[in-house]
Amino acid sequence: MTTRSGTGRGRADPGLDAIMSERRHLINLAYRLLGSLAEAEDAVQETYARWYAMSRLQQDAIESPGAWLTTVAGRICLNLLRSARVRRETYVGEWIPEPLPERTEWISGRTGSRPVDPADRVTLDESLNLAFLVVLESMTPAERVAFILHDVFCHSFAEVAEIVGRTPAACRQLASSARRRIRDARPSTAPAAQRAGIVRDFKRAWEAKDLDALIGLLDPGATAVADGGGLATTFLHPIEGGEQIAHTWVELAGRRLSNMTLLERTVNGQPGLVAQQDGATVTVFAFDIADGRIKHIWVIRNPEKLRSWTTTT
Structure with a gap:
C-alpha cells in the first residue's frame, strides 16, 4: 500500500486537492474502526499531520499518497483501539458507539476499484448500522481492523497485513473470526x-x-x-x-x-x-x-x- 519509487521524477505532484480529497474516505474508515466520530476526526487529523511533517522529497517518493494515508490512518486507529480497551475500564456505565444523524457522506465512502468478493461482503451502509457497530465492539482490535478493511473497504489481505503487522494468512483468519461474530449476532433483516x-x-x-x-x-x-x-x-x-x-x-x-x-x-x-x-x-x-x-x-x-x-x- 506504500510502494515507493526511486526518485519520484516524472510523476505529477498530488497537490493539496488530491491529498485532501481522501479525507472523506479516511473519516468513513476511521469512524467504522473506532465507533466515534470525534476520535475518527482526530485520527485523520493526525494522519495528515504525519504527511505534512515529511519533506517534499519524501512525499514524492510515495507512489500512492491515498494508499499511504489509508495505511497510516489504519495504524493510528489500531493503536487507539488498543488503548480504548484500557480507557473504557474506567468509563461510567455502558459504552455505546457514537450515533450519527442522516448524512450521506458517512455512508457513501469509497470502496475502490478492486474486484469485490461477494462472499461475506457487507456494504458501507450496512456497516454503519449501530447494531453492527456494537458487534464490532466485541472484536479484538486486530479482528476489527482486518474485517473492516477487507470486508467493507475491499482491501486485499496483503494490504491489511501491512497495517496490522501480521501475515496475510493471519489477517485472513482474523477477518474470518470477525465474520463469525457478525453472523452469530444475527443483525436485523427486517424491511x-x-x-x-x-x-x-x-x-x-x-x-x-x-x-x-x-x-x-x-x-x-x-x-x-x-x-x-x-x-x-x-x-x-x-x-x-x-x-x-x-x-x-x-x-x-x-x-x-x-x-x-x-x-x-x-x-x-x-x-x-x-x-x-x-x-x-x-x-x-x-x-x-x-x-x-x-x-x-x-x-x-x-x-x-x-x-x-x-x-x-
Missing part, C-alpha cells in the same frame, strides 16, 4: 418500512404510556442499554426483558416526556428517535428489530456523543 413502522408505533405507545402496546412491540428477551458517560443521568446497567423495559419506559414518560419533544429521525441509517429539550438534542434512541419486534434499544445521552446532532435535527 426498512417495517422497521420505521415499529419505531413509530413504539413512539406513540410511549407517549400514550400504553404499557400493553409497548410490551407487544418488544421481544420478550429484549435488552435496553444506556450511555451517559457520567455526564448525563440514565440507568447504569442494561435492562433485560421486554416487560421490564416497557415498565421503565412508562415511568420515563411520566418523569421526562412532559418537557421533551420526541422526533422520528434516522440514526446511523436506521429508523430511530431523538428527544429534544429547548431545541437541543439530549437523547438519541437506536433500535435493532427482528421478527417484527424490538430486540435491542440503545440510549445515548452522553452529550459528547451528541455534538453532531446539534445542527441536524
Whole structure:
C-alpha cells in the first residue's frame, strides 16, 4: 500500500486537492474502526499531520499518497483501539458507539476499484448500522481492523497485513473470526418500512404510556442499554426483558416526556428517535428489530456523543 519509487521524477505532484480529497474516505474508515466520530476526526487529523511533517522529497517518493494515508490512518486507529480497551475500564456505565444523524457522506465512502468478493461482503451502509457497530465492539482490535478493511473497504489481505503487522494468512483468519461474530449476532433483516413502522408505533405507545402496546412491540428477551458517560443521568446497567423495559419506559414518560419533544429521525441509517429539550438534542434512541419486534434499544445521552446532532435535527 506504500510502494515507493526511486526518485519520484516524472510523476505529477498530488497537490493539496488530491491529498485532501481522501479525507472523506479516511473519516468513513476511521469512524467504522473506532465507533466515534470525534476520535475518527482526530485520527485523520493526525494522519495528515504525519504527511505534512515529511519533506517534499519524501512525499514524492510515495507512489500512492491515498494508499499511504489509508495505511497510516489504519495504524493510528489500531493503536487507539488498543488503548480504548484500557480507557473504557474506567468509563461510567455502558459504552455505546457514537450515533450519527442522516448524512450521506458517512455512508457513501469509497470502496475502490478492486474486484469485490461477494462472499461475506457487507456494504458501507450496512456497516454503519449501530447494531453492527456494537458487534464490532466485541472484536479484538486486530479482528476489527482486518474485517473492516477487507470486508467493507475491499482491501486485499496483503494490504491489511501491512497495517496490522501480521501475515496475510493471519489477517485472513482474523477477518474470518470477525465474520463469525457478525453472523452469530444475527443483525436485523427486517424491511426498512417495517422497521420505521415499529419505531413509530413504539413512539406513540410511549407517549400514550400504553404499557400493553409497548410490551407487544418488544421481544420478550429484549435488552435496553444506556450511555451517559457520567455526564448525563440514565440507568447504569442494561435492562433485560421486554416487560421490564416497557415498565421503565412508562415511568420515563411520566418523569421526562412532559418537557421533551420526541422526533422520528434516522440514526446511523436506521429508523430511530431523538428527544429534544429547548431545541437541543439530549437523547438519541437506536433500535435493532427482528421478527417484527424490538430486540435491542440503545440510549445515548452522553452529550459528547451528541455534538453532531446539534445542527441536524
